Amino acid sequence: MIYEDIAKNIIELKNADLALRDELIQRGRLSEGYDEEMKALHNRNAIALNAIINYIGYPTITKVGKEASEAAWLVIQHAIEQPQFMKRCVQLLQTAVHENEADPKSLAYLTDRIAVFEGKPQSYGTQFDWDENGDLSPNAFDNLLEVNKRRKMLGLNTLEEQTELIRRNARNENQYAPKNFEERKREIEVWKKSVGWIK
Known part of the structure; x- marks a missing residue:
């Protein structure tokens, strides 16, 4: 792993996302549309991860380790109000998967999510x-x-x-x-x- 501190930051973004999701489940609010608090968190996480990608490129396994690389995918997958960011990331992820630097399942999920949002x-x-x-x-x-x-x-x-x-x-x-x-x-x-x- 090359960027240990950045890896920790990416994992923290994912953990904040999952913690809020669990909280919404406990409060029975997960099905009530796109929760405003969750929307704000997803957008903040996308901005933070975009800055990281501008600095180190896609967070591959070699750069940040397997856990943080998968955490980055989760943040991207949830950045649903950021189409340009998600489309940029799917291209970077394609390259990473081709180089055995990311999980092909992550690419499948992200490709599908973009297709659904585009009506395909x-x-x-x-x-x-x-x-x-x-x-x-x-x-x-x-x-x-x-x-x-x-x-x-x-x-x-x-x-x-x-x-x-x-x-x-x-x-x-x-x-x-x-x-x-x-x-x-x-x-x-x-x-x-x-x-x-x-x-």
């Missing part, structure tokens, strides 16, 4: 949202057979197994479907336009 089908089925039946289901994907092939190549379970797991976790965290599915869909589209994911 995901390739690995990693992103889920509430459907019209009140169930957590994968966002649009291209082809189940192909998705499961890609998932298997990365050592992931099948999309069917993952769907069961996601739904069980949501129940354990007392997450619940939005009261008005159509209204929430409209709100998401408005939000995506407002932050620049779609025109």
Whole structure:
């Protein structure tokens, strides 16, 4: 590891994110839209990580160690109001994965998340949202057979197994479907336009 202090800083960003998420779960607020406190934390973390990336490049395993490299991915994955930052990072992450300096699963998740926000089908089925039946289901994907092939190549379970797991976790965290599915869909589209994911 080259940048030990920076590695600690990145892990602290991740820990703050997860601590707030746990707090929202305890308060039963995780399902109530994009919490303002969480939004502010995600944006602060993105700004901090962007400054780190400007200084050292992508936080690869060699530079910051495996834990901090994965923590950096989590911060990027949650920087959902920063499309340019996420798109920049997915390119850097592609290079890091190609050089065996980052986890290919991280790239799959980030690629899917960007695709979903841009209204495109995901390739690995990693992103889920509430459907019209009140169930957590994968966002649009291209082809189940192909998705499961890609998932298997990365050592992931099948999309069917993952769907069961996601739904069980949501129940354990007392997450619940939005009261008005159509209204929430409209709100998401408005939000995506407002932050620049779609025109």
